Amino acid sequence: MQVDILTLFPQMFAPLDTSIIKRARDAGVIKINLHNFRDHTTDKHRRTDDSPFGGGAGLVLTAQPIVDCIESIDPDHKAHRIFMSPAAPTLTQKRVCELAKHDRLILLCGHYEGVDQRAIDLCIDECISIGEYVLTGGELPAMVLVDAVARHVPGVIKAESLVTESHSTPNYHEHPHYTRPSNFRGKTVPQVLLDGNHKEIEKFRKG
Ligand code: SAH
Secondary structure, rough: OOOEEEEOOOHHHHHHHOHHHHHHHHHOOOOOEHHHHHHOOOOOOOOOOOOOOOOOOOOOOOOHHHHHHHHOOOOOOOEEEEEEOOOOOOHHHHHHHHOOOEEEEEEEOEOOOOOOOOHHHHHEEEEEOOOOOOOOOOOHHHHHHHHOOOOOOOOOOHHHHHHHHOOOOOOOOOOOOOOOOOEEOOEEEEHHOOOOOOOHHHHHHHO
């Protein structure tokens, strides 16, 4: 899978260079490209924002650099293009699994008050929120989406790890986990996990 992320703050994406996602990137299973759409602005001062028509607080990201950037990286509109937005439907595990089937995703990160609606109308296929709260930018939401989706791209983590996970079916929450030592500060591991009876273990884990 290839993910192209449009952001004014590419330096925020260091977490995608760590741990499981880094390994997947190094193995070529997932490719992540960061694009600073400031590089596409035609403004002589390299501005990418302006005050909102109609007045009001804050700054709005202008359509031109965003639209030009998206068109330059996906001229034939082959990618599924997503805008991270707190006003959109919230990401679910079901949607995560569906998104993992795309060969290519583009994620647009807003900032300040948001993005000129015409950039969204012209270029975006879907708007996604990561929860009912407002962050300063779409960078953390984009990383949340990439991380959750990457786990479902074949080769990123073991397929069997995904089967009985929390949210793999609606309202399902996985059983608690234990590892050595069997007694930690007087708290012991449930005996059934130590007895080696796999039928009983399965029954215990199903709750
Ligand atoms: N004025 C906007 C909020 C802007 S927050 C409003 O009231 O709806 C700035 C940017 O951060 C947004 O454009 C979006 O890209 C991102 N963002 C903030 N919270 C988010 C969330 N919960 N999910 C996804 N993106 C979010």
